[in-house]
Amino acid sequence: MASERVDRREYLEKTVRLWLGLPDRSDVEVPRLPEPLARRFLREEEYEHSYRDQWGCWEFGFSESFRDGTLVSPEIDRWAAEERRRLEGAGISLTPLWPDGKAFALCLTHDVDLVSTSSTPRQVLRSMQNSLERPRHGGLSQQLLRLARPPVRLARAARTGISLAPSATPTLERCVAMELEAGVTASYFFTVLPDRHVSRYDCLYGLNDPCTFRGERHRIVDVIRQLSDDGFDVGLHGSYHSALEPGLLATQKATLERATGLEIKTTRQHFLHWDIRTTPRLQDEAGLAADSTLGFNRSIGFRAGTSLPFHHFDLESNSMLQLIEVPLIIQDGPIFNPVALELDVELALELVHHLIDVIADAGGVATLSFHPNNLEHDDFATVYRSAIEYGLKRGGWAASVGTIQSWWRERAEKLAAA
């Protein structure tokens, strides 16, 4: 996709104009995003530090907002909301952020890492093969560890179950049913098996693998088409190495499109493996229209200080990409994980409702990611169901990454023409 050369100041002005809903031709002076917020938003610290965690990710503890205590506060959205109030108070007419007078957006998303918690014999074999991936670093002990992995994986598969058509009923099907019942849409990100550079972290299902969905045996690709027919957004869950290795995303997107007959526009990287210096450009070059990876594996929070959508800006080349980012705010994993937040259901509900409240008050996007395979556990399902109900009760516009990106582009076009 074509990126646009703009400098930092111009980019921030364009972005703020969109967040406020100020028409391009308006002669109102665009408020300047205060410098500390601009620095946070542009993720300058992620360019300045090369350190990443064991999975190559920028984690919450590395962030300035973690150190200054504002990681779970949408500082930029609050600033924008205040500016909107100020301008409207001065009689300036602004275009609303969200359709139908909705106060904020509730963006529901799912990384389909597993279609079922049990595996086909072929998936078990793939798992054992992938586990043999050679470490790039590490000595003899790492090599020996590698050889110990296949039997461990086999034992794990035996424990979780091996089946010729693994059931998606308690996982994917439950997830979809909850959303259809609530009358909301969502994004489902599916992986395709990488044609090269496989990682031991990669997902193990192929599009033609069998599963049981709605009481019948299907290929996974048929299930994906059913989700699309039901009105859900289907996106790509890029493989682990696709975050850094050129070309993988384009191939995976094309494979998913060919198999499903759908146009794939949205994406999230598996393991949230996403490096600001490389991944957005690769996603943009692959023709993806929107990403929602900008979050954390081990906490919840506002990595860029905002929940609002924005075109990604490449600070090194001074270019604004076509790619729209919809930041990920609440991920299911860290909420219950014993080495992350380790909340119980009651505390999880308080946290999720609190985040929806602060986002709703600032007119942002409450983007949640729940893995369908986690919904087999009632704690996860209770929190997810409650998040949907609470978000709707607060007046949220239930959307997917797909509907948000198309709304955002249409709105930008209208502002440019107004």
Ligand SMILES: [Zn+2]
């Ligand atoms: Zn994943």
